[in-house]
Amino acid sequence: MKTGLKILGILLFVLVICAAYVYSQVRAIEIERLSDDLHVLRGFGGNTAVLRTKVGAVIVDTMTFGLQGARIRQLARQLTGAEPILIINTHYHLDHTHGNPAFAEGTRVLSTTATLSHLKTLDTNFWIGDAAKFLPNETFDDRTTLQLGGKTIELVHPGPGHTDGDLVVVFVDENVIHMGDLLFQKHYPNIDLEAGGSVQKWPDTLENVMALAFNRVIPGHGATTDREGIREFQKFMQQLGAIGAKAANENWTVEEIQATGELTMDADYLPLKFIVALGIDREFVLKRAWQEATGNFQKGDGGIKN
Numbered sequence: 423m424k425t426g427l428k429i430l431g432i433l434l435f436v437l438v439i440c441a442a443y444v445y446s447q448v449r450a451i452e453i454e455r456l457s458d459d460l461h462v463l464r465g466f467g468g469n470t471a472v473l474r475t476k477v478g479a480v481i482v483d484t485m486t487f488g489l490q491g492a493r494i495r496q497l498a499r500q501l502t503g504a505e506p507i508l509i510i511n512t513h514y515h516l517d518h519t520h521g522n523p524a525f526a527e528g529t530r531v532l533s534t535t536a537t538l539s540h541l542k543t544l545d546t547n548f549w550i551g552d553a554a555k556f557l558p559n560e561t562f563d564d565r566t567t568l569q570l571g572g573k574t575i576e577l578v579h580p581g582p583g584h585t586d587g588d589l590v591v592v593f594v595d596e597n598v599i600h601m602g603d604l605l606f607q608k609h610y611p612n613i614d615l616e617a618g619g620s621v622q623k624w625p626d627t628l629e630n631v632m633a634l635a636f637n638r639v640i641p642g643h644g645a646t647t648d649r650e651g652i653r654e655f656q657k658f659m660q661q662l663g664a665i666g667a668k669a670a671n672e673n674w675t676v677e678e679i680q681a682t683g684e685l686t687m688d689a690d691y692l693p694l695k696f697i698v699a700l701g702i703d704r705e706f707v708l709k710r711a712w713q714e715a716t717g718n719f720q721k722g723d724g725g726i727k728n
């Protein structure tokens with residue numbers, strides 16, 4: 423009996439330590455200053471941008487957990503001296519949207535029409551009850567411009583890639599764009615074929631992004647970069663698409679494409695990770711290229727939500 427209690431005590435202790443570790447990792451947010459008015463917040467989930475305007479803060483993406491949303495809101499107040507008045511969701515994945523409900527009720531939430539549709543149809547279990555109040559309440563299809571408290575913000579849907587509804591935020595006065603998950607900097611990308619994503623079309627979409635006016639680039643995941651960072655990623659996607667097309671032409675199996683040595687542009691890429699690997703790695707992207715080229719996936723099914 424005494425030994426049993428001892429073991430239970432040790433197990434509880436280990437559990438508490440693990441929970442405390444996960445909590446600290448979720449709460450940990452790193453701040454990068456890009457200008458007096460623009461900061462990047464990094465934590466578990468996509469990169470968040472915080473812009474100061476004279477009428478309140480603008481938040482781009484809200485990470486994965488309500489706890490993170492609350493921390494983003496608090497940091498935004500500290501960095502800008504004002505309450506967030508607008509959330510922009512770059513796309514529907516949970517690591518960019520599930521922090522939304524931590525903001526004030528009635529906050530403007532903006533996305534593309536396709537993103538709102540994906541949130542409602544592919545992530546239905548989350549966006550019910552009170553959370554539904556934080557779904558996008560303003561949408562656009564291709565392009566829109568906001569004038570807000572002395573700042574100009576352009577929102578552009580440059581085409582399919584990660585999903586079919588991603589938007590790019592142009593912080594015109596700062597010369598910076600936030601690309602959401604249309605750019606994974608030095609990380610393997612998720613390609614959400616089920617939500618209209620495409621390996622084949624992604625390079626052209628990146629070309630449309632290159633036509634915008636900017637110097638610095640906030641990716642969805644990874645470090646802040648520049649035009650060269652987009653070019654490098656574009657070369658990776660082109661190579662991946664070409665390998666997928668070849669696999670379909672030559673009737674390769676999924677195992678054969680995953681064993682190829684032809685993918686070389688990923689030499690310094692890392693798999694996405696939060697405490698443990700999330701399964702978005704070299705094998706995953708090759709499988710997705712094969713699935714798209716051979717038509718082996720079901721549209722509207724929902725993929726990995728990163």
Ligand SMILES: [Zn+2]
Nearest residue numbers: 515603727728
């Ligand atoms: Zn994503």
